[in-house]
Amino acid sequence: MKLYLDPGHGGSDPGAHGNGMNEKDITLDIALNIRTILTNYENVQVKMSRTTDQTVSLTERTNQANSWGADYFLSIHCNSFNGSAQGYEDYIHSSLSDSSQTAKYQDTLHKAIVDLNQLNDRGQKKANFHVLRESSMPALLTENGFIDNEHDGALLKKPAWRKQVAQGHVNGLVKAFNLKRKQEGATIIYRIIAGSFKSKENANDRADFLQTNGIESFVGAITISGEQWYRVQAGAFSDQENAEKRLNEVIKAGVKDAFIVKEKR
Structure with missing residues (x-):
């Protein structure tokens, strides 16, 4: 699978701005992380529209x-709207049917x-954006939160x-294109689990609590x-x-039922 990965904006075009951040920096970091994670999968080629803070026109992309x-065009962006809106949404071209x-x-x-x-779901949308209209392969543009919120x-x-x-x-790409992980020697990963909840809101509250105690955490869905x-x-x-050591930190912070999951990779 050949993925064209497009971090929005860059160089003289900072994109949206808010909370001391420029969109061009956030989109580049997310895209570079996507590229890194995809190195763990077989038969995936990634070409990026930019890998540094450089100006690249929409037509060039x-x-x-x-x-x-490319088999797929994936454009990474952030949103802004006077600080009042929040959440995640993504776009395909407006001419395309739902099927x-x-x-x-x-x-x-x-x-x-x-x-x-961990963002509000604003839904799946359609628009006449250049990168969606002028790309000859299936394309998606993701808006990863409102930078001014x-x-x-x-x-x-x-x-x-x-x-x-x-x-x-990457999880979406893996499922959409049936990507297979590279076969490597097994390694053991120790994951610190600080709670499992039926309610996503309750899980986010627990993650926020840990963050306020200086412990990085995130919420993931599991069946x-x-x-x-x-x-x-x-x-x-x-x-x-x-x-x-991390488990002890989490317990000291007040999450007494935290535990370690041992996984083999």
Whole structure:
């Protein structure tokens, strides 16, 4: 699968601005994380419209994707609206039907991203954006929160959150294109679980509580016995001793039922 990955804006075009951040920096970081995660999968080629803070025109982006013969065009953005709006939304071109292949890809990526991003779900939308109109392959543009909103901006500032958003995009790509992980030697990962909840709101409250105590955490969806739960993870380590140290920090913060999950990769 050939993915053309497009971090929105860049160089002389900062994009949206808010809470001391420029959109061009956030989109680049998310996109670079997507590229890094995808190195773990077989038969995936990634070409990026930019890998640094450089100016690239919209026409250059779509021309490059088209001439390269990309299978999918994924454009990463953030939103802004006077600080009053918040949440995540994504777009395909307005000419496409809900039964098109592009719309089916949108369905898959949308669900995977909102499962992990801790943002309000503003839905799946259509628009006549240049990168959606002029790309000759299926294309999706994602708007990852409102940079000028207090809630969304606080998340956008966190490197761990941006990595998690990247993981959501990759999860969608993996499902949409049936990507397979590279076969490597097994490693052990120790994950610190700080609660599992039926309510996403309750899970977000637990993650926010940990963040206020200086412990990076995020919420991920997981299926248990056929039911969806929202699990709060407060770290993942390849070293058991480091995992146990983090577990003690979480317990001292007040989450007495936290525990370690041992996973083999």
